[in-house]
Amino acid sequence: MKLREIQRRLASEMHMNVNMIRCRKAKKMVKDKLAGNFIDGFAMLWDYADELILKNPGSTIKMTVNRITPESPSHFKRFYVCFKVLKRGWKKGCKPILGLDGCFLKGPLMSEMLFAIRRDGNNQMHVLSNLSGWKKANAYEFSFWKIVKFTTEREWERNKEELYNIDEGVTNELFFKNLKVWTNTFRGLHSMSDIVDNNLCKAFNSNIMESRFKSIIITMLEEIIVKMMTRIMDKGK
Structure with a gap:
């Protein structure tokens, strides 16, 4: 003001x-x-992360900090949350469609929140995870996105060996999945979904609008968790 x-x-x-x-x-x-x-x-984020893991066993909670030198104070970089119960629910009931987006936080935080959204069988949205948490290695990620974008079988066959050379185990698991879902080469030309814009992510953005203005990061995270839990319960009735 x-x-x-x-x-x-x-x-x-x-x-x-x-x-x-x-x-x-x-x-x-x-x-x-x-x-x-x-x-x-x-400063309380480490304790907050430990409490989330204690109360939600099997969930993935990660925090990354930066240090200029090993002795220098730590500086916050990112915080990642993916609850086990939602992982299980998404695998069993969500459509194979991801919405990826980010929004800028207001007030003194002046940072960015990244999120992935999926739709379940009732067309309800669920927060999936933070995109940065999916990276296994830069080389594998680079080769993976190349093969995803190829449109011909010749290109796909020629470059899939790159993935095997980097990590055979992960690649076997990847190719076990339905290729029509994640590669352009085997995807049909017809529309896979009637979601033709980014309204899925924007709907989530609008739901957390008030929380984004919170100056205390733990308060902001807790409000978002409560909002999403309440929404899932209300839409499931």
């Missing part, structure tokens, strides 16, 4: 005439307090 707006609202709502210097000092005090809570929130 700009200083002029603070001054105007104080005058109209509280009938107080406050000069710009006092408004600036008050704004700085609030920002400093928020920044302190903001830093404390990140």
Whole structure:
């Protein structure tokens, strides 16, 4: 909020005439307090991750931090969550369609949230995971996306050996899946879904709009979890 707006609202709502210097000092005090809570929130993330794993066995919870040197303080990089119960539900009941998107967080966080969305048999959306968590290795990822995008069987046969050379076990598991689902080469020319735009992801974006403005990261994550749990329960009735 700009200083002029603070001054105007104080005058109209509280009938107080406050000069710009006092408004600036008050704004700085609030920002400093928020920044302190903001830093404390990140400091508690390790405990938060441990608690999530304790209460949700089998879930995947990962946090990555950066350090300039081994002795320097850690700086938050990313936080990844995928609950076991949702993994099981998606495998059994979701359509083989993924929506990938991201949104920018508001307030002091000034970061980005990445997510993957799937639809179940009732056309309800579920958060799948963070895209960065799918990477096994840069070389394998590069070869994988090449073979996904090929449109002819000749190209596909010639390049699938690259995947076997990098990781035979993972490649065997990959090729065991239905090729029509994940490769352009064997996919038909007809439409696979009536979802022709990114409304799937935008619907999720709108559901977490208020949570994105939270200045405390744990509060934001908990609100998103509760919103998604409530939505799944309501839509399942």
